[in-house]
Amino acid sequence: MTSTETGNSERDKYLVAKVLSGNTSAFATIITNTEYLVAQIVCKMICNAEDRKDLAQEIYLKVYKNLKGFRFQSRLSTWVAQIAYNACFDQLRKKQLVPGELTTDDEEEDSRGYAEETTFLIEQKELVSILNKGIQQLPPVYQTLITLYHKEEMSYAEITEITGLPEGTVKSYLFRARKTLKETLALNYQKEDI
Amino acid sequence: MRATHLTDEELQQYVLDRDFGDTGINMHIHSCEQCREKAEGYRLLVTGLRNQPAESFDFSLTEIVMQQLPVPSPAVNREKESTLIYAIMTAAAAIIGFALYFFRKYMTGIFERIAPVFIYLVLTAFMTLSIFLVTDIYKRYKKKMHALNLYRG
Numbered sequence: 034m035t036s037t038e039t040g041n042s043e044r045d046k047y048l049v050a051k052v053l054s055g056n057t058s059a060f061a062t063i064i065t066n067t068e069y070l071v072a073q074i075v076c077k078m079i080c081n082a083e084d085r086k087d088l089a090q091e092i093y094l095k096v097y098k099n100l101k102g103f104r105f106q107s108r109l110s111t112w113v114a115q116i117a118y119n120a121c122f123d124q125l126r127k128k129q130l131v132p133g134e135l136t137t138d139d140e141e142e143d144s145r146g147y148a149e150e151t152t153f154l155i156e157q158k159e160l161v162s163i164l165n166k167g168i169q170q171l172p173p174v175y176q177t178l179i180t181l182y183h184k185e186e187m188s189y190a191e192i193t194e195i196t197g198l199p200e201g202t203v204k205s206y207l208f209r210a211r212k213t214l215k216e217t218l219a220l221n222y223q224k225e226d227i
Numbered sequence: 228m229r230a231t232h233l234t235d236e237e238l239q240q241y242v243l244d245r246d247f248g249d250t251g252i253n254m255h256i257h258s259c260e261q262c263r264e265k266a267e268g269y270r271l272l273v274t275g276l277r278n279q280p281a282e283s284f285d286f287s288l289t290e291i292v293m294q295q296l297p298v299p300s301p302a303v304n305r306e307k308e309s310t311l312i313y314a315i316m317t318a319a320a321a322i323i324g325f326a327l328y329f330f331r332k333y334m335t336g337i338f339e340r341i342a343p344v345f346i347y348l349v350l351t352a353f354m355t356l357s358i359f360l361v362t363d364i365y366k367r368y369k370k371k372m373h374a375l376n377l378y379r380g
Binding site: 183 | 268269271274275276280282283285292
């Protein structure tokens with residue numbers, strides 16, 4: 034365990050103890066410390082702004098209610114993220130928007146051949162914009178995994194802990210998502226356009 | 228050196244793994260323009276993903292949540308609550324004790340008058356039911372803990 038992790042753990046223990054002793058303002062600090070990560074998950078999995086608001090509140094009320102059951106087996110932020118992911122997943126399931134499978138069509142890619150392989154000399158801003166659109170077209174779980182792995186630079190172990198998905202599944206979903214996104218980029222920027 | 232082009236899996240591994248040590252693949256990438264271009268594509272993709280704008284809520288989450296938190300009940304109430312529970316338990320024990328004392332003459336030899344087979348039957352039924360109940364309670368507990376992600380096992 035690194036010194037940062039130890040520091041986090043000590044801070045987590047202090048905050049949790051404060052909340053459990055009746056100091057609700059310590060909970061505001063927990064929200065502030067974990068809100069960023071929760072936003073990355075909720076915003077990727079839930080499209081509707083009102084639903085996001087309701088769900089974010091629901092997540093933190095659940096965290097508050099179950100705080101005494103937190104055993105410090107992971108970082109507090111990871112535990113809160115788990116609750117956020119599960120709440121989002123349940124919401125999607127309730128609305129029958131169960132995260133779909135992403136299929137990558139190898140044959141289609143082969144037929145396109147290398148003509149569509151690009152040198153990708155794209156302006157960074159434009160690239161981010163195209164990718165953003167591409168990410169939005171991915172199923173919610175894939176969006177979340179891409180964000181946690183590439184944007185938040187989380188390890189497979191941390192992602193596994195948050196999502197409850199086996200490491201192999203996380204790797205496989207990430208592979209498919211990256212392949213699809215690369216194809217999106219290739220379709221937007223063919224050699225002749227550059 | 229690899230004679231065939233690299234698969235997407237190999238390309239992703241090459242781009243993402245800084246300590247990628249497969250010399251065959253490394254040499255192929257250096258000599259094959261198509262695969263190098265593909266790898267560049269993935270590298271650019273990874274950079275783009277890292278530079279994606281961070282999401283944020285467009286409302287003050289802390290404020291909204293803090294308004295909804297239940298007011299912590301004062302410690303005095305908890306003390307009162309536990310005193311009440313102890314009083315109820317003592318009263319119950321006293322009632323059972325008195326009942327056993329006053330009806331003791333009916334209790335003696337109660338098991339002698341009942342056929343042993345019947346006692347075993349009742350005991351077996353009781354034990355079986357208890358096992359089922361405890362298993363069910365444990366299963367439900369585990370399910371709830373999994374739902375809350377508190378249980379690891």
